[in-house]
Amino acid sequence: MRWRYIMNITGILVFFLGFLMFFPLLVGLYYQEKVITVLLISMSITILSGLCIFIFSKSPPSDYISQREGMAIVAIGWMAVGLFGALPFYLSGDFPHFVDALFESVSGFTTTGSSILPDIESLSKTLLFWRSFIQWLGGMGIIVLSVAILPFLGVGGMQLYKAEVPTPVPDKLKPHIRDTAMTLWKVYGVFTVVEIVLLMMGGMNLFDSVCHAFTTMPTGGFSTKNASIAHYNSLYFDSVLMVFMVFAGINFSLHYQMLKGKPLAFWKDSECRFFLFALCALITIVSINIYGNVYQTVGESIRFGSFQIISIITTTGFATADYEQWPAMSQIIILLCMIVGASAGSTGGGVKMLRIMLYLKYCYKSLFSTIHPRSVKHIKIGGNAISEDVIQSVLGFLGLYMGIFIVCSILLSGLGLDFMTSIGAVASAIGNIGPGFGLVGPVDNYSHLPYLGKWLLIWCMLIGRLEIFTVIIFLVPEFWRK
Amino acid sequence: MKILIVGAGEVGFRIASHLAHENKDVVVIDNDPEAVRRVAERIDVQVITGSGSNPILLEEAGIKQADILLAVTNHDETNLVACLMASILAPTIKKLARVRDAGFDKFHGSFRDFPPNIDTIISPEIEVVKTIEQLMSVPGAVDINEFANGRVKFVGIHLEEETGLTDIPLSELSKVNTSKPLIAAIVRNEKLIIPRGNDQLKKGDLVYFISEKDNLSKTLAFFNKQEEPIKRALIVGGGRIGRRLASSLEKKSIHTKIIEKDAAQCKLLADSLDKAVVLHGDGSDQAFLNEVNAGNMDILITLTGDEETNILTSLLAKRMGVKKIITKINKFSYFPLMSAIGLQQLISPRLSAINSILRHIRRGKVISAVSIIGDQAEVMEAVALETSDIVGKPLDRLSIPKGVLITGIIRNDQVTIPRGDSVIEPGDQIIIFAMRRAIPKIEKILSVKLEYF
Numbered sequence: 001m002r003w004r005y006i007m008n009i010t011g012i013l014v015f016f017l018g019f020l021m022f023f024p025l026l027v028g029l030y031y032q033e034k035v036i037t038v039l040l041i042s043m044s045i046t047i048l049s050g051l052c053i054f055i056f057s058k059s060p061p062s063d064y065i066s067q068r069e070g071m072a073i074v075a076i077g078w079m080a081v082g083l084f085g086a087l088p089f090y091l092s093g094d095f096p097h098f099v100d101a102l103f104e105s106v107s108g109f110t111t112t113g114s115s116i117l118p119d120i121e122s123l124s125k126t127l128l129f130w131r132s133f134i135q136w137l138g139g140m141g142i143i144v145l146s147v148a149i150l151p152f153l154g155v156g157g158m159q160l161y162k163a164e165v166p167t168p169v170p171d172k173l174k175p176h177i178r179d180t181a182m183t184l185w186k187v188y189g190v191f192t193v194v195e196i197v198l199l200m201m202g203g204m205n206l207f208d209s210v211c212h213a214f215t216t217m218p219t220g221g222f223s224t225k226n227a228s229i230a231h232y233n234s235l236y237f238d239s240v241l242m243v244f245m246v247f248a249g250i251n252f253s254l255h256y257q258m259l260k261g262k263p264l265a266f267w268k269d270s271e272c273r274f275f276l277f278a279l280c281a282l283i284t285i286v287s288i289n290i291y292g293n294v295y296q297t298v299g300e301s302i303r304f305g306s307f308q309i310i311s312i313i314t315t316t317g318f319a320t321a322d323y324e325q326w327p328a329m330s331q332i333i334i335l336l337c338m339i340v341g342a343s344a345g346s347t348g349g350g351v352k353m354l355r356i357m358l359y360l361k362y363c364y365k366s367l368f369s370t371i372h373p374r375s376v377k378h379i380k381i382g383g384n385a386i387s388e389d390v391i392q393s394v395l396g397f398l399g400l401y402m403g404i405f406i407v408c409s410i411l412l413s414g415l416g417l418d419f420m421t422s423i424g425a426v427a428s429a430i431g432n433i434g435p436g437f438g439l440v441g442p443v444d445n446y447s448h449l450p451y452l453g454k455w456l457l458i459w460c461m462l463i464g465r466l467e468i469f470t471v472i473i474f475l476v477p478e479f480w481r482k
Numbered sequence: 483m484k485i486l487i488v489g490a491g492e493v494g495f496r497i498a499s500h501l502a503h504e505n506k507d508v509v510v511i512d513n514d515p516e517a518v519r520r521v522a523e524r525i526d527v528q529v530i531t532g533s534g535s536n537p538i539l540l541e542e543a544g545i546k547q548a549d550i551l552l553a554v555t556n557h558d559e560t561n562l563v564a565c566l567m568a569s570i571l572a573p574t575i576k577k578l579a580r581v582r583d584a585g586f587d588k589f590h591g592s593f594r595d596f597p598p599n600i601d602t603i604i605s606p607e608i609e610v611v612k613t614i615e616q617l618m619s620v621p622g623a624v625d626i627n628e629f630a631n632g633r634v635k636f637v638g639i640h641l642e643e644e645t646g647l648t649d650i651p652l653s654e655l656s657k658v659n660t661s662k663p664l665i666a667a668i669v670r671n672e673k674l675i676i677p678r679g680n681d682q683l684k685k686g687d688l689v690y691f692i693s694e695k696d697n698l699s700k701t702l703a704f705f706n707k708q709e710e711p712i713k714r715a716l717i718v719g720g721g722r723i724g725r726r727l728a729s730s731l732e733k734k735s736i737h738t739k740i741i742e743k744d745a746a747q748c749k750l751l752a753d754s755l756d757k758a759v760v761l762h763g764d765g766s767d768q769a770f771l772n773e774v775n776a777g778n779m780d781i782l783i784t785l786t787g788d789e790e791t792n793i794l795t796s797l798l799a800k801r802m803g804v805k806k807i808i809t810k811i812n813k814f815s816y817f818p819l820m821s822a823i824g825l826q827q828l829i830s831p832r833l834s835a836i837n838s839i840l841r842h843i844r845r846g847k848v849i850s851a852v853s854i855i856g857d858q859a860e861v862m863e864a865v866a867l868e869t870s871d872i873v874g875k876p877l878d879r880l881s882i883p884k885g886v887l888i889t890g891i892i893r894n895d896q897v898t899i900p901r902g903d904s905v906i907e908p909g910d911q912i913i914i915f916a917m918r919r920a921i922p923k924i925e926k927i928l929s930v931k932l933e934y935f
Contacts, residue, residue: 157526158523172522172529174528175506176505176507176526
């Protein structure tokens with residue numbers, strides 16, 4: 001472990017983040033808001049700190065980053081970015097305590113979308129933009145962005161990429177990791193621009209369109225309105241957002257293939273098929289469940305049912321209805337959606353469809369070999385046998401995910417929160433969703449949580465975004481041994 | 483430039499790493515998941531697990547967009563089929579294949595003219611025999627590369643003892659002796675140094691210099707290396723390389739003995755060799771070596787299939803007083819250890835294969851290229867094009883990238899070692915020494931600008 005080298009790269013990341021603060025500065029200048037001084041200060045602090053870390057940890061450049069170092073760089077990098085990203089919020093004075101600003105920042109970068117703001121609309125345009133912008137950065141991944149843009153990472157980029165985007169079966173679109181990262185960001189950018197245009201065509205103003213597109217594609221869920229998307233109460237916006245949330249929940253390498261003229265890629269990919277099937281099935285069940293007792297027409301049931309399900313399962317967290325008023329069955333399905341999450345290789349969080357699929361197939365295989373004890377059977381995805389290691393890591397992941405979920409829920413309830421709030425808040429934080437249940441439901445916010453609870457959720461969000469191993473590995477003594 | 487490499491063994495791995503460092507798009511295919519994983523973790527390339535001769539996988543790997551296919555698995559048949567499939571899928575692709583079996587020797591030309599139309603066949607055994615003969619021809623040399631059809635040699639030698647040359651600045655060396663060659667690089671403690679005027683030579687350095695063929699013996703004398711004619715050679719190990727080498731040596735009227743452990747193989751050797759003496763026995767047995775009078779040999783070459791036997795036999799022979807020993811080693815990780823135990827002349831079929839592959843995939847007007855010092859640097863021979871930036875200006879006014887040295891200019895069959903005021907003219911052949919990180923820049927300078935439009 002070359003800690004100097006790790007800090008060196010972290011320094012570069014922080015430095016880079018400082019420059020990204022230039023964009024909200026432009027917004028502030030356009031709207032002539034006073035908050036730009038705050039932003040200038042944050043920007044200088046971030047750039048200078050980055051520079052200091054970089055200079056004081058100056059270490060020889062290296063071609064090779066070990067897996068351990070890669071994980072450390074990504075985990076520490078994310079913590080640093082979350083910390084410095086909170087500066088504009090904290091210094092503006094709109095957030096009562098530093099933890100609140102940090103919560104908002106981490107919730108942004110991890111694309112969770114939980115807010116501690118009771119009144120979002122009172123926030124300055126500059127900070128609203130910064131909230132959306134950090135979600136957009138965090139969605140495809142700040143490390144992936146650095147790998148794409150900054151040339152220094154070179155070969156070691158692969159380890160960083162794997163630590164930030166830990167899909168069970170890694171997928172490299174292009175021979176060079178830099179080109180792969182660049183391609184992903186380009187696809188991401190194209191979708192975002194199309195969404196901005198479509199939202200504007202429906203009559204949303206440029207600022208709100210940009211902010212909402214910036215939080216849809218990363219499956220983030222920050223809105224510029226207190227009532228989230230319900231504010232607009234428009235079938236057109238609901239539909240546009242639903243379509244783009246589904247896109248964001250699909251593996252981006254499939255989008256890349258589609259843009260290259262292979263639209264059938266979606267259908268050929270078994271995970272994507274599974275995702276779309278699951279989506280349809282869940283929407284049908286929930287719509288039937290809420291028809292008659294919450295909504296009186298079929299149309300409304302489908303509209304609100306599908307929006308909430310898509311928003312939760314892709315881990316976006318936009319809301320057009322308060323699902324806590326829905327029957328218990330729908331609520332349980334929504335809790336399930338929070339845990340399941342979107343596809344691997346998408347910007348969504350949660351356990352991921354691919355892991356669920358592998359787990360289900362593993363269960364079936366176990367049953368099958370009970371019936372045919374001497375049978376030899378492989379677990380296959382899309383016709384390819386999946387190696388035993390991958391299955392093992394999926395089982396390990398699921399175990400850890402549930403373990404962390406349970407432990408954190410117990411800790412949170414120990415701070416005095418009720419049953420549904422504790423479970424809902426933790427499920428929502430680890431899955432990077434946003435709204436939970438109970439006191440943190442879709443129409444509430446997180447401001448009233450105790451400070452310790454906020455700290456706990458900050459960690460849950462980071463653990464969830466980096467898919468557990470990258471962060472949890474720090475707690476394993478073996479990691480620290482030389 | 484996109485390159486497909488079939489085979490992630492030692493050769494495939496090395497070449498992939500070499501090319502990925504130069505920002506080329508590389509895809510590696512191999513059917514061993516472990517080998518593929520090693521590549522994916524260490525090198526910035528795309529990997530595919532599966533058989534490289536499978537056309538579906540080749541298509542998936544993007545063979546249609548690729549410029550070069552390298553088939554370098556251990557199986558000749560896989561390599562040949564991969565090339566055949568490639569010529570069906572992408573007829574214009576350039577193909578290089580590693581073919582080892584001596585049975586194919588006579589058909590290398592046919593592979594080019596008939597399907598699978600392989601542009602270059604690389605036979606590590608032939609390459610390695612060539613390397614051994616070169617090493618035998620230059621006393622004291624550890625590494626020899628030829629340019630300009632052999633007229634210019636790029637030679638690496640070890641400074642084994644302190645002489646009048648060590649510990650004085652290079653700029654003063656010419657005062658000591660006027661025939662000072664152009665020293666391109668020094669390897670000290672496994673680190674490559676491009677020397678400047680105030681750098682000094684030290685005992686134990688590996689010195690790379692460039693010399694015209696006719697001046698070579700003079701240059702070697704400068705380094706206290708005297709020419710010693712080789713009359714008696716002992717080869718330990720009668721495998722593919724041993725047999726090739728023995729038959730080549732006996733043609734040169736060098737008295738050759740060859741030791742082989744396996745009795746059946748000895749019979750085969752005796753069949754194909756005329757003058758060489760075939761001995762059945764264990765080369766690592768000291769008594770046996772004494773018996774065959776190994777101590778009086780001019781050269782001993784260990785070529786068995788077992789690395790450890792080669793190393794130990796070489797050490798044994800060194801103790802018995804053999805002056806020149808060449809050791810075959812396949813594992814690259816052993817290379818740095820060898821100079822520590824006193825074995826300096828090493829050959830590796832894999833390294834030879836890598837070098838000859840590199841020679842064929844350089845772009846621009848590069849005629850040949852070899853990698854030296856474990857991939858840290860490369861020497862290239864290229865034609866200076868009219869459109870290139872390096873033409874028409876004195877060298878000291880060119881913006882040559884750091885880590886690059888122009889070590890020779892060949893004009894009208896005249897080889898000159900350039901100075902600061904030399905000017906490269908269009909059509910000149912130049913010999914360039916370049917550190918690895920400078921190679922992409924050099925390639926850019928050398929290639930025709932029109933290519934980019």
